[in-house]
Amino acid sequence: MTTTTSTPAADKPDATMTHGAVTAGATVADDYSPDIQFDAHEVDAPPEGLFNYEAIARAFEGGLSALTDEHVEFYREYGYLAVNDVFTPQEIQTALDGLLFLINGGRPDFRGVQFEAKARKMLDTIPLEKRQDYVRKLIGYVEFDERLKGMCWHPALIDMVTRLIGEAPEMFANQALLKPPLIGREKPWHQDHAYFNLPIGTPIVGCWIALDEATPENGCMHVVPGSHQQGPVVHFKRRDWQICDDQVQVGKIAAVPLRPGGVLFFDGLTHHGTPPTTSRHRRRALQFHYYPASVAKITAEERLRSASQSARRCCQVVADGRGLSFWGGRRMPKPWPPEA
Ligand SMILES: O=C(O)CCC(=O)C(=O)O
Numbered sequence: 001m002t003t004t005t006s007t008p009a010a011d012k013p014d015a016t017m018t019h020g021a022v023t024a025g026a027t028v029a030d031d032y033s034p035d036i037q038f039d040a041h042e043v044d045a046p047p048e049g050l051f052n053y054e055a056i057a058r059a060f061e062g063g064l065s066a067l068t069d070e071h072v073e074f075y076r077e078y079g080y081l082a083v084n085d086v087f088t089p090q091e092i093q094t095a096l097d098g099l100l101f102l103i104n105g106g107r108p109d110f111r112g113v114q115f116e117a118k119a120r121k122m123l124d125t126i127p128l129e130k131r132q133d134y135v136r137k138l139i140g141y142v143e144f145d146e147r148l149k150g151m152c153w154h155p156a157l158i159d160m161v162t163r164l165i166g167e168a169p170e171m172f173a174n175q176a177l178l179k180p181p182l183i184g185r186e187k188p189w190h191q192d193h194a195y196f197n198l199p200i201g202t203p204i205v206g207c208w209i210a211l212d213e214a215t216p217e218n219g220c221m222h223v224v225p226g227s228h229q230q231g232p233v234v235h236f237k238r239r240d241w242q243i244c245d246d247q248v249q250v251g252k253i254a255a256v257p258l259r260p261g262g263v264l265f266f267d268g269l270t271h272h273g274t275p276p277t278t279s280r281h282r283r284r285a286l287q288f289h290y291y292p293a294s295v296a297k298i299t300a301e302e303r304l305r306s307a308s309q310s311a312r313r314c315c316q317v318v319a320d321g322r323g324l325s326f327w328g329g330r331r332m333p334k335p336w337p338p339e340a
Contacts, residue, residue, distance in 0.1 A: 042117035079228030098147030169290035188242035204268025
C-alpha cells in the first residue's frame with residue numbers, strides 16, 4: 001500500500017490524469033500527465049526463501065453455498081478460508097470489464113490508478129493497449145463503476161462475510177491488486193489490520209477475489225495459517241510497511257492458488273504476502289475489507305498509541321524511526337499443517 005510519511009494508512013491517490021485523444025502508436029506517456037501515480041516502493045528482490053511454502057492450501061470447491069459451520073470454524077482456527085467457484089465466469093468478466101474501463105480512463109475523475117515503480121522509466125514505450133500490464137493497483141473505485149460496486153456488495157459474498165464477523169459488515173477498503181507480468185513486485189509479509197484505523201480486536205475480514213488463475217509462479221497469496229492468533233506484531237517501513245523479514249515464519253507458509261472466481265477470506269491479523277512474479281501470466285485480483293458496522297473507526301494517533309511499547313521488541317532490523325505500526329498481546333501459533 002502507498003503510505004504517508006509517518007504511518008501506514010489508507011492510500012490517498014493524488015495523481016492528475018488527463019486523457020487526450022488517442023492516436024495510432026500512442027503510448028502511455030502520450031495519454032497521461034507527468035504526475036501520474038506510481039508505487040512508492042521500487043525494491044530489489046526479497047531475501048531468498050521468504051516465500052518458500054510448506055503446503056498448498058486446499059481451496060474448498062463448489063462456492064459459498066457448499067460451506068458449513070465447519071468451514072467457519074476452519075476460518076476461525078487458521079485465519080483464512082479459500083473457496084473456488086464463488087463467482088461465475090460471467091461475473092468475473094463483468095468485473096474485468098469494469099477494471100479495464102477505469103484503467104483505460106473511462107472515468108477521468110477517478111484518480112486511483114497506481115503504476116508499478118518500474119514502469120516510470122518506460123512510459124514512452126508502453127503502448128496504450130498494454131497499459132494494464134504496468135498497473136499495480138487501483139484504490140477506492142467502487143463509487144466509480146457499478147460493476148465493481150456490484151462485486152463488493154454481492155449478496156452471497158456479504159452473507160459469508162456476515163457469518164465470519166458475526167454481524168452486518170461495513171466496507172473499509174476496496175482495491176484491485178494486479179501483479180503485472182514479469183515486473184510485479186513482492187508484497188512483503190504483513191497484517192492488514194496494521195494499516196487500518198480500527199480498534200485492536202475488531203474482526204476484520206479481507207476478501208481477495210481471483211480474476212485470473214492465481215498460482216505460486218504468478219504471485220498468488222501466501223499465508224501463515226493460524227498466525228492471526230498471535231495478535232498484532234510490529235510493522236516497519238522497509239521494502240514496504242511490513243513484518244521484519246527475520247520474523248517471517250518460514251516453515252509454516254501455505255501458498256493459496258485459486259481459479260478465477262475463487263475467493264480467499266482472511267483475518268485482518270493473518271500474516272500474508274505475495275512473492276514477485278516470474279510469470280508472463282497476469283494475476284489480477286479484487287480485494288475488499290469489511291468490519292462490523294457497529295464498530296467506530298479510531299484515529300491514526302490512537303492506533304499508534306496502542307503500539308507504544310513495541311519498538312524495543314521483536315526486530316533486529318534497524319527501524320528508520322517511522323516504522324512503528326501497532327502492538328498487542330502474543331500467543332504461540334498453532335502447528336501447521338494440522339495433523340490428519
Ligand atoms: O495481491 C497482492 O499481491 C497482495 C495484496 C495484499 O496483501 C495487500 O495489499 O494487503
